[in-house]
Amino acid sequence: MTPNPAGPAIVLAGLAIIVIGLLVWWGGFSWFGHLPGDIRIERETVRIYIPLVSMLLISIVLTLLLNLIRRFF
Numbered sequence: 001m002t003p004n005p006a007g008p009a010i011v012l013a014g015l016a017i018i019v020i021g022l023l024v025w026w027g028g029f030s031w032f033g034h035l036p037g038d039i040r041i042e043r044e045t046v047r048i049y050i051p052l053v054s055m056l057l058i059s060i061v062l063t064l065l066l067n068l069i070r071r072f073f
Contacts, residue, residue: 023029037053 033049033051033054035051035053035057037056039048039050039052041048
């Protein structure tokens with residue numbers, strides 16, 4: 001019986017989620033959402049938050065990461 005090639009990928013994805021979760025828990029991403037270009041409008045009764053630059057940064061990082069993974073596999 002040959003092992004499924006998706007197994008190691010799932011384990012690595014799980015480990016990455018755990019590491020990111022620990023960083024969020026310990027405050028490693030406290031800068032996230034406070035970048036220049038993120039829109040924050042806070043009034044007495046309304047809070048509007050649009051993280052434009054933060055989402056753009058995540059998009060760029062994920063695109064580079066997925067292209068790197070695709071190149072090696």
